[in-house]
Amino acid sequence: MAKKWGRRAEDQEYFQRLSRAEVWQHNIVWICFVLLVATGMMSLIPTDWVVKFFGSYTNQVYSYRRIAHLILAASLIAGSVWHLAHGFFTKRGRQMLLDLIPNLTDAIQMKQNIQYMLGMSNFKPKFDRFDYREKMEYIFGLIGTTVICVTGVVMTFAHYFPKFIVDISGTVHLCEATLASITISIWHFYAIHWKPGQFPQDTCWIDGLMSMEHLKHEHPLQWEKVMKERESAKKKQEDIPIFTTPSTSGPFSNLPESEEE
Numbered sequence: 001m002a003k004k005w006g007r008r009a010e011d012q013e014y015f016q017r018l019s020r021a022e023v024w025q026h027n028i029v030w031i032c033f034v035l036l037v038a039t040g041m042m043s044l045i046p047t048d049w050v051v052k053f054f055g056s057y058t059n060q061v062y063s064y065r066r067i068a069h070l071i072l073a074a075s076l077i078a079g080s081v082w083h084l085a086h087g088f089f090t091k092r093g094r095q096m097l098l099d100l101i102p103n104l105t106d107a108i109q110m111k112q113n114i115q116y117m118l119g120m121s122n123f124k125p126k127f128d129r130f131d132y133r134e135k136m137e138y139i140f141g142l143i144g145t146t147v148i149c150v151t152g153v154v155m156t157f158a159h160y161f162p163k164f165i166v167d168i169s170g171t172v173h174l175c176e177a178t179l180a181s182i183t184i185s186i187w188h189f190y191a192i193h194w195k196p197g198q199f200p201q202d203t204c205w206i207d208g209l210m211s212m213e214h215l216k217h218e219h220p221l222q223w224e225k226v227m228k229e230r231e232s233a234k235k236k237q238e239d240i241p242i243f244t245t246p247s248t249s250g251p252f253s254n255l256p257e258s259e260e261e
Helices: 019-042 047-089 089-098 106-119 132-156 163-192 212-218 221-240
Strands: 014-016 209-211
Touching: 014 212, 019 047, 019 163, 047 089, 047 132, 106 132, 132 163, 209 212, 212 221
Parallel strands: none
Antiparallel strands: 014 209
């Protein structure tokens, strides 16, 4: 499978890690998140700075900022709902959710990997489709998205809620947005894009493809499963009998069809 994007676009095999729908879901969520952070954090900038920069257009800028923030928030919620619907109502999505459920193996591999990275052990654990770090990030991402969406809805429809609920929601909303920004910019970007072997980016977010070499290095257990499936499919293909067109001449060519059999 040819890869069209990224610096590692040389001729090699690629594995379909994300489907087209999953790529779109991921991109809708992260683009909306980044723009929400930008439009949300703008409310924390001292008003004097904004006035100095925009002058008489300051009120319009704040008005457009609010409208953009609300549109982006609605888009984030829609993208998240699409992702969850994909997870619950499609075969591929359900398998993905099952693969993301933490288990005892993750706890063991986390200990083994920490020991390996600290030089306390030469054993590097073999991860499957998702390792413990990806599972943790996904679960915390779901929780964080839920918290930020719920508190955002409360703040948007503040006149329906008691003042102390709105105040608490505003504080939690800001804290969660700050925490998520730090986590994404440091943890996620390093683990997916910036660490050695993947810098400056893993282009899976663009086309859903991961090189087989990358898969073998990062997710060796899944790579082994893929290779076994390929060998099994190849063997089945070789076992299929080959039929040729019967000859129309010869000693049995004039026999009725039932007798030829």
